[in-house]
Amino acid sequence: MSVASELIRGNTETIILAQLMKGDGYGYMVNKAILNLTGGRFELKEATLYTAFRRLEDAGCIVSYWGDETTGARRRYYSITDLGKESYRLRKKEWETAEAVIDKLLAEGEKGGSK
Amino acid sequence: MSVASELIRGNTETIILAQLMKGDGYGYMVNKAILNLTGGRFELKEATLYTAFRRLEDAGCIVSYWGDETTGARRRYYSITDLGKESYRLRKKEWETAEAVIDKLLAEGEKGGSK
DNA sequence: AGAGATACCTTGACAGGCGAGGTATATATT
DNA sequence: AATATATACCTCGCCTGTCAAGGTATCTCT
Structure with missing residues (x-):
């Protein structure tokens, strides 16, 4: 069964932060990692992904820099900040409570409800 | 810890259906039941509650009727339909997948992420 | 008379998700 | 040489669910 995106809402930023906890990454890569981890059941839409990166950077949870690729398309890499790590842990706790x-x-x- | 309503989003209708699976109920009562069940950690806002009832009724998941209270404020009771019961079970499965x-x-x- | 609980409803704003469109590079196929 | 596919980024405008704020009405307790 695929995943209703309404139910993911509010978790996209935390999901991205979780990926960046493992090390720096760029958008396309992060999204493919998510796709693989869920066995194709879930994928962030590009518009969702990039607006989430923007929000996280505005909030100081991540910082970005351009990769030095000499070939292929340019990549914008993201790195999680200390604030971002703290935010990840808090959001994860909030998720567990909500869950x-x-x-x-x-x-x-x-x-009940037999009748 | 209280519950971030952003994380509940998409589940309100299912939560309401779950309450109505136990028997007919009215808005105020359903909301108080939710408040009690969560030990005060979560409560649907009235506007959210009533718009959700409206959507569920439009979708044929519930039907409503006025109670015959001879005293006190009038109550609009809701009853879950067969379609609503089916919908409840489907939404619950979807939630479990998303979870x-x-x-x-x-x-x-x-x-990882030691460094 | 006033406060608080019960009980319902609507309007308008807000925020996140996303379809649809765009740009650019590299490789493989026809 | 033209086309297709994959990689990789970005933005605009719509849609939908949430909710603050306001309203109505009844009953009980002080």
Whole structure:
């Protein structure tokens, strides 16, 4: 089953930060990594991806620099800042809280309701 | 920790359907039930709640009727339809898929990244 | 009379996601 | 030489769900 993007909303920035926690990366690469990790079930749309990078940079969570490719298309690399790492950990905790709450609320539908 | 509503987005209708799976209910009651179940960590805003009811009714997932209260404020009761029950089960599966995908993607940040 | 709880509703603004379009380079195919 | 595909970036404008702010009305308690 593919993933409804409505349900991902609010997590895109955290997902990007998680990728950058492993080391610097550029947009196209980050998106392909996500695609591979999810077995093709989920992919950020380019417009979503690049606007998220912009927001993260404006917020000081990441910094960017151009790669020195001598061949092929230019690449803008992103590096996570200390603030970004802190933000990642906080957002992840928030996600875990939300996840538990939603799980509980959705499980309510399995109760009673025979009639 | 309270729950960031951005992360709930896309789940409000499913949460409402889960409540109605247990039996008919009205808006105010459904919202208080959610508040209690989450120990006060989460509450739908009224505007969100009522627009969600509207969408669910337009989609044929619920039907509504006025209660016959002879005292106190009037209540609009909602009843889940067969389509709504089916929708609940589908949305719950979609949530579980999204949940697993997000968990996996966010866990990536815990890898490597010593430097 | 006033406060607070119950109970419903609408309007307008806001933010994130994304379809559709654009630019540019390199390689492989016809 | 022309075309297609992959890589790689970017922006504009629409859509949708959330929600602050405002409104209405009833009942109970002080």
